[in-house]
Amino acid sequence: MGRIENADGVGKVGNPQCGDLMQVYIKVGKNRQYGKEIIKDVKVQTFGCIAAIATSSATTEMVKGKTIEEALKLTKEGVRDKVGGLPAIKFHCSVLAVDGIKEAIYDFLKKAGRPVPDDLEKEHERISRVVKEVEKRVHAH
Amino acid sequence: MKKIYMDYAATTPVDPEVLKAMRPFFSRRYGNASSLHSFGQDARKAVEGAREIVAGMINAEPGEIIFLSGGSEADNLAVKGSVKQGNHMITTAIEHPAVLRACEYLEKNGVEVTYLPVDRDGFVSVQDLKDAMRKETKLVSVMFVNNEIGTIEPIEDIGKICRQKGVLFHTDAVQAFGKIPVDVKKMNIDMLSGSGHKIYGPKGVGFLYVRKGIGLAPLIHGGSQENSRRAGTENAAGIVGLGKACEIAKENMDLEQERIGKLRDYLIENALKIPDTGLNGPRGEGRIYNNANFSFSFIEGEALVMRLDDRGIAASTGSACSSKNLKPSHVLTGIGLTHEQAHGSLRVSLGRHTTREEVDYFLKVLPGIVKDLRRISPLGRK
Numbered sequence: 001m002g003r004i005e006n007a008d009g010v011g012k013v014g015n016p017q018c019g020d021l022m023q024v025y026i027k028v029g030k031n032r033q034y035g036k037e038i039i040k041d042v043k044v045q046t047f048g049c050i051a052a053i054a055t056s057s058a059t060t061e062m063v064k065g066k067t068i069e070e071a072l073k074l075t076k077e078g079v080r081d082k083v084g085g086l087p088a089i090k091f092h093c094s095v096l097a098v099d100g101i102k103e104a105i106y107d108f109l110k111k112a113g114r115p116v117p118d119d120l121e122k123e124h125e126r127i128s129r130v131v132k133e134v135e136k137r138v139h140a141h
Numbered sequence: 142m143k144k145i146y147m148d149y150a151a152t153t154p155v156d157p158e159v160l161k162a163m164r165p166f167f168s169r170r171y172g173n174a175s176s177l178h179s180f181g182q183d184a185r186k187a188v189e190g191a192r193e194i195v196a197g198m199i200n201a202e203p204g205e206i207i208f209l210s211g212g213s214e215a216d217n218l219a220v221k222g223s224v225k226q227g228n229h230m231i232t233t234a235i236e237h238p239a240v241l242r243a244c245e246y247l248e249k250n251g252v253e254v255t256y257l258p259v260d261r262d263g264f265v266s267v268q269d270l271k272d273a274m275r276k277e278t279k280l281v282s283v284m285f286v287n288n289e290i291g292t293i294e295p296i297e298d299i300g301k302i303c304r305q306k307g308v309l310f311h312t313d314a315v316q317a318f319g320k321i322p323v324d325v326k327k328m329n330i331d332m333l334s335g336s337g338h339k340i341y342g343p344k345g346v347g348f349l350y351v352r353k354g355i356g357l358a359p360l361i362h363g364g365s366q367e368n369s370r371r372a373g374t375e376n377a378a379g380i381v382g383l384g385k386a387c388e389i390a391k392e393n394m395d396l397e398q399e400r401i402g403k404l405r406d407y408l409i410e411n412a413l414k415i416p417d418t419g420l421n422g423p424r425g426e427g428r429i430y431n432n433a434n435f436s437f438s439f440i441e442g443e444a445l446v447m448r449l450d451d452r453g454i455a456a457s458t459g460s461a462c463s464s465k466n467l468k469p470s471h472v473l474t475g476i477g478l479t480h481e482q483a484h485g486s487l488r489v490s491l492g493r494h495t496t497r498e499e500v501d502y503f504l505k506v507l508p509g510i511v512k513d514l515r516r517i518s519p520l521g522r523k
Contacts, residue, residue, distance in 0.1 A: 001517040012519070018467040019480050020441070023519035045519040047484075049443040049462030053517070089465060137480050 001057055002043045009111065011103025013127055014134030015096050020048030021134060022056055024100035028068070028108055038067050044100060051083075051090035052097075058082040059097035068105055072120065074098050099127050142453045145499045149339075149431060149492030150288055150316060151457055155382070156341040156493075162385040163343065166378035174375045175366060184377045191384025198387050199333060200324045201350050207367045208380050211347035212315040213239035214360070215334030218349050218371070219311040220244060220282055222357035223332070226251035228279035233257045233265050233294075234475040236284050237313055241471070244282075253277075262423035263292030263476050271302060280309045285317035285333075289459055289472040289488055290422030291432030293317070300329030309355065315339055315347075316429060319390035321398070331355055337379065341493065342386030346379030393493070401491050402430035404500050408489065409433050411504045415511055417522070421473060421486060433489045434459075436473075436482040439521055440514040445487055448510045454503055459486040481520065 007025035014021050022044060029040035042064050044056040059079055063071040079094040080086050086094060106124045109116050116124075146154075166187065172180030174188045192203045209215055216239035224230050224247055232244055234256045244254045255273045257265050265283055281303050286293050296312055303310035311332035314323055318333075319340035325333055332355070336347040351357055351370070363372025409420060417438040422428055437445065442458030449456055457463075459470025461484055469483035478486075489503070515521070 018461040019469075019484060020462070021519050045517050047439065047481075047518045047520050048441050049460070050447045052441075052462070053444055089467070 001045070001053070001060075003045055004041060004043045007104075009104040009106070009108025011100045011105070011107055012131055013096050013099045013103055014131040015048070015052075015092055018048070018092075019134055019137055020046070020052045020093065020096060021131075022046045022048065022052065022096050022100045024056075024060075024097075024104040026101075026104045026108060031067075036067050038065055039063050039071055040065075042101075042104075044097070048093065048096070049090070051086055051093040054083050055079050055086070055094040055097040056100065059101060063101055068108075071101055072105060072117075074101055099123070103127055143502070145454045145502060147489045147491060147495065147499070147503065148455045148457050149495075150488065150490035152338045152344065153341045153492055154494070155338075155343055156386060156389055158389060159342055159382045159385045163378045163382040166381055170377070172377075174377055175364065184375070187381050188375050188377055191380045191387075194384040194387050195335070195348055196350075198318070198323070198391060199330075199335075199350060200326050202353060204368070205350050205353055207349045207351060207370050208375060208383075209347055209349060209367075209371050210345055210376075211338070212237070212313065212334050212336035215336070215347050215349040216240045216282075216311075216313050217243050218357065218360050219332040219334060219351075220280065221247065221360060223309055223311070223355070224252050224280050227277065229253045229255070229275050229277040230280040230282065231255045231257060231270060231273050231278060232282045233259060233284070235259050235263055235287055235289075235292075235472040236282065237288060237315070240282055240284070240313055257283075259292075259475055261476050262427065263287050263290050263472070264423070264427065265294055265299075267295055267298045267302065270299060274302075274306055274308065278306070278308050280311060282311040282313070285312045285314035285323070286320075286429045287422070287472060288316050289470060290434045290476065291316075291429040292422055293321070293427050293429060296330070297328045303331070304329040316432075319387060320394070320429060320431070322394070325350055325352070337383040337386060340386045340390045343379050343382040346376055346383045348383070397493060398430050401493075401495065404495055404497060405430055405433055405491050407497075408491070408500050408504065412489075412507060415508050418511075419482070421476065421478065431491045433491075435487050435489075436478060437485045437487065437511050437514075438482065439518045440485045440511060441518075442484060442486050444514055445485070445510060448514065449503075449506070452506045452510070454506065457488045457490075459488065460484050 004025035008028045011024040027041040042060045076094045172184040174184040196203045220243040318335040333350040338344040421434040442460030443462035461469040473483035
């Protein structure tokens with residue numbers, strides 16, 4: 001948990017149901033052995049309940065050292081299982097962490113001037129719409 | 142690890158004297174208070190003794206007390222039992238859910254309800270109340286003390302207006318009863334809800350005071366217990382426990398007000414030294430003496446409650462995350478807090494067993510937890 005200065009990608013996500021906010025930071029580097037691009041470091045900042053904090057922390061553990069392709073395959077069910085299950089009402093918290101990783105990777109690809117896969121582009125549109133909505137609510141008045 | 146309870150507004154431990162008074166009614170004094178024989182007479186005597194004590198607490202007559210299962214039932218009976226289709230009633234935006242949900246139920250059944258707003262400290266305006274009154278207004282329901290932010294509403298002024306206009310006045314006094322003096326005659330209260338477990342009595346027992354002559358439709362139909370206003374065999378053990386808890390509360394009221402009030406003021410003063418921290422609810426005499434409620438910017442209340450729990454401290458929050466519908470407290474948004482501020486709220490409520498050492502421990506632990514949660518939060522000072 002925490003932030004990475006000079007991160008290669010930053011993903012900001014929000015939860016419309018309860019107003020949680022999450023910011024994911026990634027550092028991307030080459031795997032020494034195989035020369036593949038991997039997520040070398042990942043950190044997250046969370047404004048939310050313990051389920052949101054737990055799922056965001058678990059998510060960082062799950063994607064650290066993984067290739068970008070692997071990280072994009074992360075599912076909310078996978079995160080839920082990693083923390084040992086969640087009450088139904090807290091399930092949306094695990095979605096948030098997964099979305100955060102996607103957004104950080106999207107940001108990294110954009111900044112590096114790389115092509116963004118179509119489905120990631122679509123996900124980005126959905127997620128950023130939600131963030132705007134939540135930020136408006138959190139900072140209202 | 143040391144366990145420190147700072148959630149007395151949620152519930153309280155049963156006083157040993159209360160438990161002692163209740164015990165025989167689970168074993169040898171098990172009669173049904175409605176039975177004619179000696180077992181029944183014995184239970185009846187105990188129940189009526191408790192009724193006198195409870196009535197005495199609020200300057201009512203024993204016949205004006207209906208024993209029931211607790212605060213929620215009392216609120217439901219008062220609201221649903223007195224208002225009919227075509228009536229209008231007035232309440233506030235910061236009532237307990239037992240009143241608010243009962244009002245919503247009535248709205249679906251042809252009753253019009255006005256929800257009065259409150260100011261930044263949670264006070265309802267007497268002028269607003271006057272302005273909201275109509276020819277069809279049947280009932281006004283305003284809580285005595287708010288359960289989240291401790292605001293003591295202007296009950297006496299409200300009672301006066303209601304009596305002048307011939308409108309029934311109900312107050313949910315669950316957080317006031319046993320803590321501060323309540324006088325239904327002086328305050329012109331027609332109905333008043335009270336609960337046992339908030340005053341070191343057992344859970345599952347409470348009462349509704351209904352001024353003599355006021356007709357109420359029962360919620361529970363059946364036998365003719367409680368003057369046919371609440372069917373079901375009287376919970377003799379619980380009622381006796383409530384009576385005993387009242388006696389102890391009365392005896393200690395002045396002392397507790399002073400002792401706990403000082404601890405609470407000390408707690409507030411020191412907790413507010415944490416940067417970007419605000420107090421929710423009023424200061425001074427308009428606030429019940431055992432309540433403190435803070436908003437810590439940039440962090441979330443449920444996480445705060447769990448971190449405190451890790452250190453042995455029990456408190457509560459109005460955060461959206463802790464609620465089943467994922468909405469932040471209606472009380473905190475009702476006093477004008479932003480979503481974020483309501484999200485980061487912490488209610489600390491002190492009680493009979495709270496010590497200065499406990500408050501000091503809380504004040505020692507709190508700043509570090511707040512700081513740590515802020516470190517992992519994406520929000521911060523712009």
